[in-house]
Amino acid sequence: MEKDELIRNLYTAVEFGDVEESSSLAERSVDSGYDPLEVMGGVTGALKDVGERFGLGALFLTELMFCGEAGKAAMSILTEEIKRQKKEIIYKGRVVIGTVAGDLHDIGKSLVVAMLTANGFEVFDLGIDVPDETFVEKVRELKPDILGLSALITPTMFKFKDVVDALKEAGLRDGVKVIIGGASVNPRWAEESGADAFGTDTIDAIERISGLLEPV
Numbered sequence: 745m746e747k748d749e750l751i752r753n754l755y756t757a758v759e760f761g762d763v764e765e766s767s768s769l770a771e772r773s774v775d776s777g778y779d780p781l782e783v784m785g786g787v788t789g790a791l792k793d794v795g796e797r798f799g800l801g802a803l804f805l806t807e808l809m810f811c812g813e814a815g816k817a818a819m820s821i822l823t824e825e826i827k828r829q830k831k832e833i834i835y836k837g838r839v840v841i842g843t844v845a846g847d848l849h850d851i852g853k854s855l856v857v858a859m860l861t862a863n864g865f866e867v868f869d870l871g872i873d874v875p876d877e878t879f880v881e882k883v884r885e886l887k888p889d890i891l892g893l894s895a896l897i898t899p900t901m902f903k904f905k906d907v908v909d910a911l912k913e914a915g916l917r918d919g920v921k922v923i924i925g926g927a928s929v930n931p932r933w934a935e936e937s938g939a940d941a942f943g944t945d946t947i948d949a950i951e952r953i954s955g956l957l958e959p960v
């Protein structure tokens with residue numbers, strides 16, 4: 745299969761949430777020796793489009809979940825290939841991200857992870873229900889440029905402030921920018937919790953994070 749056709753098919757596989765097909769096409773692109781960074785474009789484009797369609801109410805949540813899974817599956821194969829080739833990836837920045845303690849919502853955060861990875865960020869996903877201390881430990885260990893916190897339910901949204909305070913206490917707050925997100929989060933929460941920014945969706949997340957990385 746020609747490269748352009750493969751990229752188009754990969755786009756469609758992610759758009760239709762076909763995990764098997766997206767994995768198989770990603771593997772095929774590796775076998776064919778196509779540039780994994782270029783092939784990632786198909787994944788990013790599809791994730792961007794499905795995210796927008798979901799925002800407009802044109803896609804069901806279950807469909808969105810499958811698209812996210814299909815995107816993640818392809819991305820992990822392509823990322824492995826990039827590492828194997830020891831291609832020098834010039835990352836735009838390092839991001840540590842997770843859903844705060846007590847919160848099990850994963851879908852939105854995982855989409856943000858997939859889009860950040862596809863857009864050239866080095867991402868460490870800590871998963872869901874992440875204790876405050878784990879965020880602090882990982883910031884100390886990995887020295888990310890950005891810490892992303894996700895929370896979807898009102899009680900766990902208070903955790904944003906706890907994590908920011910824990911970072912301050914550990915003397916790590918000045919070295920990392922904090923961005924928060926989740927369905928009910930708004931700019932006021934960012935301000936009240938002491939975060940640097942908040943992002944509404946995957947595209948906004950990329951823009952805000954890029955903005956935070958710009959030298960002032």
Ligand code: B12
Pocket residue numbers: 795805808841846847848849850851852853855856891892893894895896897898899923924925926927928942943944945946949
């Ligand atoms: C799916 C879902 C679940 C699933 C989660 C499955 C999973 N693996 O994630 C399950 C069934 C487990 C669940 C459980 C609960 N849920 Co629930 N859930 C939802 C639902 C329907 C969709 C969430 C979702 O995935 N949306 C799709 C994604 C793409 O959107 P998103 O998460 O907002 O993410 C986007 C942005 O917010 C942003 N973003 C997200 N994270 C981040 C992070 C950063 C750094 C940035 C920049 C951006 C960003 O980008 C994402 C991509 O666009 C929402 C309803 C809703 N409208 O949100 C309720 C909802 C969030 N749940 C709710 C509740 C109450 C619960 C429960 C307490 C229910 C119960 N009584 O048991 C439990 C809590 C469990 C827990 N401890 O976490 C309420 C919260 C209300 C509130 N304000 O407190 C909601 C709003 C439903 C409602 N209207 O009542 N839930």
